[in-house]
Amino acid sequence: MVYMASWDEFVERSVQLFRADPDSTRYVMKYRHCDGKLVLKVTDNKECLKFKTDQAQDAKKMEKLNNQFFTLMSRGPDADLSEVTGKEQTEAQPGKKGRGRKQ
Amino acid sequence: MVLLQLDPFLNELTTLYQNSTDKGSIWVTLKRSSMKSKVQRNKMTTNGEPIEYRCLIRATDGKKTISTSVGARDHQRFQASYATILKAHMTALKKRERKDKKKAAEGDKKEGDVKKKPKRV
Numbered sequence: 352m353v354y355m356a357s358w359d360e361f362v363e364r365s366v367q368l369f370r371a372d373p374d375s376t377r378y379v380m381k382y383r384h385c386d387g388k389l390v391l392k393v394t395d396n397k398e399c400l401k402f403k404t405d406q407a408q409d410a411k412k413m414e415k416l417n418n419q420f421f422t423l424m425s426r427g428p429d430a431d432l433s434e435v436t437g438k439e440q441t442e443a444q445p446g447k448k449g450r451g452r453k454q
Numbered sequence: 455m456v457l458l459q460l461d462p463f464l465n466e467l468t469t470l471y472q473n474s475t476d477k478g479s480i481w482v483t484l485k486r487s488s489m490k491s492k493v494q495r496n497k498m499t500t501n502g503e504p505i506e507y508r509c510l511i512r513a514t515d516g517k518k519t520i521s522t523s524v525g526a527r528d529h530q531r532f533q534a535s536y537a538t539i540l541k542a543h544m545t546a547l548k549k550r551e552r553k554d555k556k557k558a559a560e561g562d563k564k565e566g567d568v569k570k571k572p573k574r575v
Contacts, residue, residue: 369486377485384475387546407547414537417484424486424509425529 354403361402362416365393366423366432368400373428378420380413389413456520463511463522464535470515471543483512489523 355361369376376395382388391402391413404410418435458466470480487510488495498505509529512521524532 373486377483379481379483381479381481382471382540382544383479384471384543384546385477387548389544389547405548407544407549410540410544410547414540417537417540418533420484421509421524421529421533424484424507425524426526427507428486 354401358402358409358412361391361393361400362412362419365400365416366419368393368395368398369420369423370428371395373423378416380417391416458520458522460522460524460528460532460535463513463520464532464539466520467513467536468539468543470513470518470520471539474515478515481512481514481516483510485510485512487523 355364365378369378372395376393379392379394381390381392383390387405389404389410393400415436419432422430422432422435467482474480486507488505488507489510490498490505495505506525508523508525510521510523512519514520
């Protein structure tokens, strides 16, 4: 499998691949600091999608993809991805302090 | 291969990244897993029990492997900390080259000439 040129295509096809076979699809991220290279791979052992980059801006896109895969894998392949963003999500804190009341 | 709790895993992952700055690569794999053997899974399916899936996370530098797993409840907290670690260590990637956008913006400014009011005679 050659490296894919388009990020959007890579994301779309990797999510499709996972949804088609959630049990055997894995997502691998390889980072090599000394060469400044980042390689992403999604495979189900039959098909293999890869994306290679050395750009810092792609790392931000990758963050979003990471979050999408975390959501898909822990919540199930039918999870809704529309709310998954690249931003660091802070979960709604259950232990919020009283409503402005000072103690 | 050690299955760690979330926070020890994140600490170990940080160590892996720190030790690979001069040479070597780090692989991080995400996979959906029930954390059970095939026999157990088959047994559960025949008994009609639902299988709970989690997200298995493995990290390796080629020699040492660490792993952890997150479920539906705690994955958001984990992915935030994970993203922070990645951001802190992926510093060798190239910043975007800026194109000459500034030049184009400056040209437009001086178009609208301020008309002088005609002097009253």
